[in-house]
Amino acid sequence: MNNEKATFGAGCFWGVEEMFRNIKGVKSATSGYAGGATENPTYEEVCSHDTGHAEVVEVDFDPTQVGYEKLLDLFWSNHNPTTRDRQGPDVGSQYRSVVFYHSPEQKAAAEAKKAELEKSGKFRRPIVTQIEPAPAFYRAEEYHQQYLRKHGRSHCAV
DSSP, X not given: OOOEEEEEEESXXXXXXXXXXXXXXXXXXXXXEESSSSSSOOHHHHHTTOSOOEEEEEEEEOTTTSOHHHHHHHHHHSSOTTSTTEETTEESGGGOEEEXXXXXXXXXXXXXXXXXXXXXXXXXXXXXXXXXEOOOEEXXXXXXXXXXXXXXXXXXXX
């Protein structure tokens, strides 16, 4: 079976990339930018809030080893999906909570999981996670790839 792609924005991409990269069945997790108007944006351009991009992680996974639903569970359990354009101390539209789906099945699964979480009462505020078709993905600069590992960390300090 062929690998599939999943794309998630859950704040700063360093910790999100590290989380997904350590899951059995994930073949790669790449930090990058998606959802904006500028082609091949730089980190500085994304941080200017003029491009409309989110910091995202593109996950290449083997669906026979890890299901998309498991990736969704990790996504929603490892960030705050109720804060618009913010995760912890990071503020700006590039830190928005977003699922970029690559197929109708991914869209349905993301919408179902979001509805399930909203009904569960786990969060006191509404979930603001956007669920949108996957746009062009632009790989972030090399110094952002595996940033935490390169700096001897396992997670971002908040």
